[in-house]
Amino acid sequence: MLSTRAFNHCVMRIYRTTRGICGRDKIGNRDVVGYGLNGTYMYSDLEMCPFPAIRFRENTPELLALREKERGDWRRLCLDEKKILYRASFCQTFTEMDGPxxxxxxxxxxxxxxxxxxxxxxxxxxxxxxKDAPITFSEEYRGALYWRLKGIMHQPITGIYKPPFADKYKPETMPDDW
Missing domain, CATH: 1.20.5 (Single alpha-helices involved in coiled-coils or other helix-helix interfaces)
Structure with a gap:
């Protein structure tokens, strides 16, 4: 579930936004070589879709000459020419995609x-x-509040919390039954 969301968020939003605007006039002088991921003419290096719809680089006269040579016997191509042809079609190898x-x-x-x-x-x-804490946070105020609530019979059944310092701030004129 999470990997599907990550895929949809990171990869698929590119294709959703460009699906209608990636026509042949937008890809320049590149060859269309496949269907791609969604049938759009765009290049992307993805392991799940290893064959992009278009080639990575645009066609140049040197590259077109190499492609003509490629149509013949591959044993006549040197290693550098094979690498140039590969890099013209793909940006990264699978090792580079998987690498750190x-x-x-x-x-x-x-x-x-x-x-x-x-x-x-x-x-x-x-x-x-x-800046400063409100006055209601002071010990004196909280102790006086306790005795005020006790005097007006606030929560007579369950009682109220008596702070440990409340006796220090007990008023002088209190009935004896408190």
């Missing part, structure tokens, strides 16, 4: 920037926003 990337550096960098921004926001809030 340096994406972790940008992820780590952005994570550290986010943590740094959060810490600076926390420092700003503690300096300029959270």
């Amino acid at each position: 990337s340096s994406e972790w550096k940008s992820i780590l960098g952005l994570t550290l920037v986010g943590i740094s921004a959060a810490m600076w926001l926390w420092i700003y809030c503690h300096i300029f926003v959270y």
Whole structure:
């Protein structure tokens, strides 16, 4: 489920946004060699769809001459010519697609920037926003509030919480039955 969502979010949104606008006039001087992922004329290196719809590089006179030579006996092609032909059709090999990337550096960098921004926001809030605690947080006020609630018979059945310091702030004029 999660991998499907990740695939739809990261890969498929490209094809959804470009499906109607990738015609033959948009691909330049490239050969259409297959159907591709969704039948759109675009290049993408994906393991699940290893044959893109168009070639990676545009046709040049040197490349067209190599393609004519390719139609003959492949033993007459040297290794460099085979590599040039491969790189004209594909951007990456499967090993390069599977290989480690340096994406972790940008992820780590952005994570550290986010943590740094959060810490600076926390420092700003503690300096300029959270000046002093309200008076209702003081011991004296909370003790007086307890005795006031007790005096008006607030929650007579279940009772109310008595702070440990409430006796210190007990009023002088209290009935004896409290």
